[in-house]
Amino acid sequence: MSADARREELAHGLEEVRARIARACADAGRAPDEVTLIVVTKFFPASDVRLLADLGVTDVGENRHQEAADKSRECADLGLRWHFIGGLQSNKAAAVAGYADAVHSVDRAKLVAPLDRGAAGREVDVLLQVSLDPPGASGRAGADPGALGALAEEVAAAEHLRLRGLMAVAPLGEDPELAFERLAAIRSSFLDQHPDAAWLSAGMSNDLEQAVAAGATHVRVGSAVLGSRPRFQ
Numbered sequence: 001m002s003a004d005a006r007r008e009e010l011a012h013g014l015e016e017v018r019a020r021i022a023r024a025c026a027d028a029g030r031a032p033d034e035v036t037l038i039v040v041t042k043f044f045p046a047s048d049v050r051l052l053a054d055l056g057v058t059d060v061g062e063n064r065h066q067e068a069a070d071k072s073r074e075c076a077d078l079g080l081r082w083h084f085i086g087g088l089q090s091n092k093a094a095a096v097a098g099y100a101d102a103v104h105s106v107d108r109a110k111l112v113a114p115l116d117r118g119a120a121g122r123e124v125d126v127l128l129q130v131s132l133d134p135p136g137a138s139g140r141a142g143a144d145p146g147a148l149g150a151l152a153e154e155v156a157a158a159e160h161l162r163l164r165g166l167m168a169v170a171p172l173g174e175d176p177e178l179a180f181e182r183l184a185a186i187r188s189s190f191l192d193q194h195p196d197a198a199w200l201s202a203g204m205s206n207d208l209e210q211a212v213a214a215g216a217t218h219v220r221v222g223s224a225v226l227g228s229r230p231r232f233q
């Protein structure tokens with residue numbers, strides 16, 4: 001596909017997603033500028049990131065360290081904010097904090113020291129990923145709601161990390177509206193303790209409306225902008 005055709009495709013996807021966000025905000029009685037669109041560019045090339053930046057995208061999300069490191073380096077001239085949204089290994093955390101402006105997937109205390117070390121000289125925004133799965137569910141990512149308090153204290157005490165809020169993914173197979181209602185309740189008690197950590201990263205291509213209704217401040221949207229991801233890479 002030519003660059004012009006791809007640009008058209010991305011412009012169209014972006015326009016639709018921005019309209020969905022605006023509509024969801026209107027339905028929820030919220031101002032559209034309360035919600036930041038993070039375009040998730042995982043599996044897509046740096047050339048797409050360049051086109052997106054040209055189309056006015058300011059925030060991009062990646063979920064795999066090596067790919068994110070390479071792409072953020074290739075696109076360093078664009079002035080984008082890079083959000084790391086994927087599962088994080090503690091031995092990669094310092095490297096991730098070297099290029100990420102925000103890390104959404106902090107779900108255990110073991111990640112805090114390496115992130116802080118890797119961020120040195122800058123400030124990295126941190127969101128705590130909270131699990132909305134039932135306790136004991138297999139393959140769940142995210143901290144138990146009951147563990148957020150202690151984790152938040154660790155992050156808040158780190159010199160180069162800024163505690164910003166919470167992140168969650170709606171469990172597969174559950175109505176996202178119900179999952180995000182639980183998230184809103186968890187967030188509400190979290191805010192009692194950390195009133196400045198008001199970011200809520202929730203909502204993807206298929207459930208951004210429900211997330212905005214539940215108070216999301218950051219939606220992470222991939223396929224609705226870029227098309228379906230290549231299955232193998």
Ligand SMILES: *Cc1c(COP(=O)(O)O)cnc(C)c1O
Pocket residue numbers: 040042063085086169203204205206220221222223224
């Ligand atoms: C891939 C991914 C997204 C984007 O998913 P889409 O369904 O393509 O919008 C959002 N959040 C996380 C954590 C992801 O890994």
